[in-house]
Amino acid sequence: MSILLISQSRDMAPYREAMLKTDPNLDIEIWPNIKNKERVTFAVAWNHPGNVFGGYPNLKAVSSLGAGADHLLNDTSIGADVALCRVVAPSLAAQMSDYCLTWIYNIMRKTIPYYEQQKTGGWKMLPARSKDEMKIGVMGMGEIGRYVAEKIRDAGFQVNGWSRSRKEIPGITSYTQDETGEFLAATNTLICLLPHTAETENILDLELFKKLQKPGWIINVGRGAHLEEDDLIYALDMNILEGAVLDVFKEEPLPESHLFRGRRNIIITPHIAAVTQPRDVTDQLIDNYKRSLSGMKLLNPVSRENGY
């Protein structure tokens, strides 16, 4: 039995090293240099090449290396009998809330306009936004979304949450799918932390932007597939939105010629809002590997039915 680590974009050697440090008896292969595909029973995948799981007859389970699992759900080469799971690392939620708070503060305190002014030699006080003028909305109140919403609330901001079912969280106003209009009317800084499903694809579109309270900002830390890119450009050009902070994109790396680049009201970061560190996930990867071998239920399973 062996474990396969597979990613096109991330160096998997540090993960292998950390896992071997915990259990030196593990047999761990790193794609694309695989000695024996038949021995692979467990795979850990992140931004992996599509449909490469055909040649692994004994594959029992595949784990995402992050909170998102759409790259596994969309891969038709993973047999229906293969169990899917993901990692839940407290540090992912903490990194995510820090990223969101960084940009909430920057929007409020006009960091980028001041930085641009610095370059031109200016010295002008820009109109300030007070804390109670920032109305934060979090779409997607799963484990990470809820954590992020609570941390933003703890920092003294008003927070609304939007989710399928109503959530009772102290100090956070909960809206359900039937109350989307009210949620958007009460929100001017929208954080997308939804899972990627057929229902949520392109959910950040012109119709939504128009309902958002002004001055409207989008912070997308969910998936690039959530954002209707042309609608964002249009909404910014028409002053329907004031700006956007994007960490995820339909195509990553974002092409150098992409329309989003070089616009002052679009902030781009290279998918770094929350990065799984080896020390955060070693134990749960090994645990799920051993569970899959003995036919036990996996930790943090991904449901093909729910799509996350």
Add this chain to the structure above:
Amino acid sequence: MSILLISQSRDMAPYREAMLKTDPNLDIEIWPNIKNKERVTFAVAWNHPGNVFGGYPNLKAVSSLGAGADHLLNDTSIGADVALCRVVAPSLAAQMSDYCLTWIYNIMRKTIPYYEQQKTGGWKMLPARSKDEMKIGVMGMGEIGRYVAEKIRDAGFQVNGWSRSRKEIPGITSYTQDETGEFLAATNTLICLLPHTAETENILDLELFKKLQKPGWIINVGRGAHLEEDDLIYALDMNILEGAVLDVFKEEPLPESHLFRGRRNIIITPHIAAVTQPRDVTDQLIDNYKRSLSGMKLLNPVSRENGY
């Protein structure tokens, strides 16, 4: 009796308006259009022209419009029998803590390097700093300093405080003047919130920078006079410091030709970390005016002996 509002840099009309709304019987003059200097018994000053208080024989008290009062203490035209005071606005401390948190997050999450990378079309993950690698130190644990330190602690950062006398604040390590070396060795992100006195002038100098833990950052939100400007340039050039965030300067507005401009590792904001809003201070200004008329002790007095 009348009140004089005097500032070279700030429009005082909104303060006059707010005070008259609270008490329409007040007589309030705005410098330089003063009808009757002899009637002025109370002045409110912010960045006022030096030594203009000679012609006010009945002046009883002068209030700063901010937390700092060195512009009053240094003005030799204010008689020794004139009482000095300043404003204490909770919103000033809140704005200050938000400004400091904004930049702590930006230093941790490398906001400016990512923003510069965006402009060049790059897509590179920059080495991350984790929250527990940020060691925040607050110099000056007065009312604002203590509030700022507590808010930074509440956001999950390690915080050290430096002050004349030891402070017992849960979760904040207190250092006194005799322990400056230990304080700096335990700190890599130094926030200056000291009052400006002879003792604190140029306290942010090369000797201090060398003792700071690396990678060292200075956030100066105290007074420009605290910073030895040439030493900062030298320390950045020699990689003794990694960067600086400056909201206050020896000369304001910062001259267009100043050495600090155009350096990527110096962030400049135009003295906007905490701006006194009329609604925040109207009541206490009127209160101190009436106290001064009836010979009562002023609220938030400034001591000529302590220098703050």
